[in-house]
Amino acid sequence: MKRYKKAFFLIISFLILYSCSQREKRTVIAKIDDFVVYEEDIDKLVxxxxxxxxxxxxxxxxxxxxxxxxxxxxxxxxxxxxxxxxxxxxxxxxxxxxxxxxxxxxxxxxxxxxxxxxxxxxxxxxxxxxxxxxxxxxxxxxxxxxxxxxxxxSVSNISSFLYPPINPKLALLSDSIVKYSAGNLSSKYEILVVSDFECDRCRESYPIIRRIYDKNKNRVKFSFTNYSSYVSISAIAAIAAGRQGKYLEYSNAIYSLGNIPTLEDLNKIARNMNLDMTQFEKDFKDTKIKESLVDNNIILNEAGLYGTPTLIVNGKLIFDLSSEQEVQRIIENEFSE
Structure with missing residues (x-):
């Protein structure tokens, strides 16, 4: 019995010493008199x-x-x-x-x-x-x-292990912007799709975004937000449709046009979706929508966004959507159990 107690004591002592040595591995980069400056302290500042x-x-x-x-x-x-x-x-x-x-x-x-x-x-x-x-x-x-x-x-198997760094400003971004979510709303995983209704590349990339959404919607929550240098009538109309629970469907219709929609186009989309047109037109004129979109653009700009379309996966920016396979690989890597 004493032998077991001694062995147990040695194991505990080793673990304590090991944990202490781990804590002591902090890198010292300066000393001011008796005050120690650690590398991690400076990292937090920059x-x-x-x-x-x-x-x-x-x-x-x-x-x-x-x-x-x-x-x-x-x-x-x-x-x-x-x-x-x-x-x-x-x-x-x-x-x-x-x-x-x-x-x-x-x-x-x-x-x-x-x-x-x-x-x-x-x-x-x-x-x-x-x-x-x-x-x-x-x-x-x-x-x-x-x-x-x-x-x-397209017929080759390409595996890349080069991953973008995590942007610290994106950690709380999802809670402070105007967004509409779809897919698995109870999922702990979220992909934020940042796009612009009047961006040519966004229209070109939207079929890829839709396929990525369809492939992952059962296990991931997808959130959609608009970002541009100005507030477009398309963005206002999409939020007006969102107030009737049709943001994603309305967005799909805008991107399917293949051109920048006119006000007549936007109203036609709303009618084809059987939206309450009286409510839609009232919401379209609501200045609070435009104000929220202005704030949204400022928040996204300050977070380091500089172009669309962009996917934010686990704090990582994916702005090159030309390779659907590459985007899916990053998603699998980030959200693997």
Whole structure:
């Protein structure tokens, strides 16, 4: 019995000593007389600055990784076709590009009023000028090459383990903004979708957001909020619809239009959804909605948001929604049991 007591005493002593040694591992970075300054104390003072720097480094690495992966698949595709990059691009251009394609490309990229030269300056050239035609052809070729690479990536298994840092300002963000939630409302997991009804990239990315929502809605609460540099009539109308319990459905209808809606479009959507139009029009004119959206934009801006669309998953910003597989991977990693 004494042997067991002695062994028990030794184990407890070891645990106490170990826990003390763990506490003593705090890094000392300065001493002022007898006062000790620990690294964690300084970290608390510059938490946001450290995040900003970590996020900058993450973005640099993410861009480099994306470029590396694209180069890998381009080389793989060229080897399979036994072609050079130049020959491939010329072949795709001759096979795909015609006058209808060019017209559609110009409209979809808002180039009808001019095309920007991003090589040296931001000078804009008329689309029909010699320089404009050259830039247009180069942009089309780059787009075709990207589509070729993406077609190979879409049937490949890519696993990335590079994750964005956590923004400390986002910890309490969800409780202070105007949002509407759907999915599993009792879930401990939440994904905040930050978007803008009048943003081209948001419209382009919305089908991906919807698929991500459909895939995860049974286990995750999705919250939706609007963020832009100004308060749009679309954002006001969506909240007016939200007061009748139709925010998500109304948002879906706006993004499905494919263009920035007019007031007539917004009223038509409301009628098609059988909303109480008297109440809808009353809420649309309610100045409290506009005021709440102004406050919302300020809060999101101060939290470090700088663009849309953005997903916030567990305090991590995901602003590149071009890869549905990549977004889903981050979700799985953050919300795995």
């Amino acid at each position: 938490t946001q600055e450290l995040f900003d720097e970590a996020n900058r480094i993450y973005l640099i690495k993410k861009l480099a990784l994306d470029s590396y992966i694209d180069d890998y698949f381009l080389k793989k595709g060229l080897n399979n076709l036994n072609m050079s990059k130049g020959d491939l691009v010329d072949s795709l251009y001759k096979k795909i590009v015609d006058s209808l394609f060019i017209s559609s490309f110009i409209l979809s990229h808002n180039m009808q009023y001019g095309i920007k030269d991003l090589r040296n300056t931001l000078e804009t050239f008329p689309i029909n000028s010699e320089e404009g035609q050259y830039l247009l052809k180069e942009k089309i070729k780059n787009s075709l090459l990207k589509s070729f690479i993406d077609s190979i990536k």
